[in-house]
Amino acid sequence: MIDRFFLAHPRSVGESYGEHAATASRFGITMMIGGAACLVHAVLPNLFVRTASDTVKKLYAQMKARQPAFSQERPAFQQPEWQIEYEI
Numbered sequence: 001m002i003d004r005f006f007l008a009h010p011r012s013v014g015e016s017y018g019e020h021a022a023t024a025s026r027f028g029i030t031m032m033i034g035g036a037a038c039l040v041h042a043v044l045p046n047l048f049v050r051t052a053s054d055t056v057k058k059l060y061a062q063m064k065a066r067q068p069a070f071s072q073e074r075p076a077f078q079q080p081e082w083q084i085e086y087e088i
Contacts, residue, residue, distance in 0.1 A: 030058075038051070
């Protein structure tokens, strides 16, 4: 049971429990900071204009780099189907 709850997933991504805990914690804290910036931006739109989107892109790039099968693909946010086109 301990193996299933604490060790199986970290092993499946090639990490020890401690390595996985550190990486997941860093990602979580980064998301919390980006989320807080997004909440401030919701109230004061002139502040943190790109912080949340830059945070998501940074985390996505880091996550993608950790998955060798996906490291050669363009990020999803650069794919044409994810681009929003504005008509003026």
